[in-house]
Amino acid sequence: MFEPEIETMPVKELKELQLERLKATVKYCYENVPFYRKKFKEAELRPEDIKSLEDLAKIPFTVKDDLRDHYPYGILAKPLKEVVRFHSSSGTTGIPTVVGYTKKDISTWARLMARGLATAGVTSDDIVQVAYGYGLFTGGLGFHYGCEELGAATIPAGGGITPTKRQIQILKDMHSTVLCCTPSYALYLAEEARKEGIDPERDFSLRIGIFGAEPWSEATRKKIESALNLRAHDVYGLSEIWGPGVGMECEAREGLHVWSDHFIMEVIDPESGEVLEPGEKGELVFTTLTREAMPLLRYRSRDISVVDVEPCECGRTHPRMLRVLGRSDDMLIIRGVNVFPSQVEHVLMRIPGIGDHYQIIVDRDILDVLRVKVEVTPEVFSDKLAELEALRRRVEEELAAVLNVGAKVELVEPGTIPRTPGKAQRVVDLRKGKI
């Protein structure tokens, strides 16, 4: 462990530390950011009203649009003179979000990342190849500073700048022991290496991979692990909150530890905004406790997950978030139950021969109806109707178990579901316009 004292601090003490830091952060935001002062006044709230961690729920949420509305500098708590770096994410809507860092923010982030890297098993003896993009994106520099802070030998092989052939050469010649990049790039690297006749077991020295910045599954984890001969860890972060380093999987790999001394993590119902209990699925909301340039109060991540506060076998006392299940923007509400297209995909992927082409259709009869169209491939086809029906039912049962709402599965002929270049239209909501 990088900071064993704080990483294994009893939960009660961590909560005391959080409350102390929360009070200070709220006061700091109120005094230094007009945006927050206005929000507090509208909610008829004073910083002194926050007396316990439960009082956090009184504070209005901060959303991505708030950052856009104050583009580029309007939400900073420090004068530009004290800002030493900016990162920015473009997003799909046009107006970017800009995130500022003071000198202290940069060093806090580096320590946070170093702690995370150590949590994944990285030590100062490692040679770390950072193949995340360096630049406005937080991935590359975030990992870079963390690796240096930890004392590992850091190779800034920024993805997108360093060609894949060169990445492979570095992996081979410099004996990188840790690879950090997106999971899709890891798969691509493995594929290209194989084309060059490289055997990862013989030619590479990798032992750990830290993959994030895009959603990935357990199936992908297995694929990457066998293709690159390493142990893969999930990392979580948001560009609005530093970047990578918010959460990291320890050796138990049963969720990502989110550091309580730096963040308060809440789970809310994305519709009502109500705070949910640990174990309940909802949108993650983060409050930063140690940021100077851009503190955020109750920032809605749009990421859907589940929080686990049970003790972890690694000995760390900080709560864990499970792998991100999806984005709240994609959420469907079926008969009052939240359903994510990614959940449907996960179920279908578990059944061989099914899942490459599927479509989710939501309609309303009297109640909402969820239909999942699945193409029948030669792999699952049978000339016996009973076997086809058994397959259909199996998919229905597995979906019902995961979604907590019934779905009607329809077997369709291959090619029936429209193919579009790029992102397939997986969800068709026919309810729009119906009462």
Add this chain to the structure above:
Amino acid sequence: MVVEQVSVFVENKPGRLSKVTRILGEAGINIRALSIAELGEFGVIRLIVDKPHEAKAVLTNSGFTVGVNKVLAIEMGDEPGSLARIASALGDAGVNIDYAYAFIARAKEKAVLIARVDDIKRAEEVLSREGIGLLSAEELQSL
């Protein structure tokens, strides 16, 4: 002695049988026997054709999911009681008929039962012991 049956997955909606048979017709494939089984929104068209593997290829190329599997072509007299004789021979031996369909051959005064059974080997033994004939693919085509 087994024959190969082509089965095609189809959605239960108008025009599917016409599409399947048109593709086969255009490829010069002759259909000997056919059955359609449906369950709700989908079904399976099962066909005995003169060129099963060609049939599979042309249908697959047209986007269908196609299987080829082994069935028995059991010869029976075109007279009362002959189907019962076959069914009880198989039933007594514990062989289950998953599905079956029959047709009458024009030239000879014969009928043919196409049957998918759960134990082909056992069925062959039982039928041969009972003196019930099985047709080969070639014989089936010459009927």
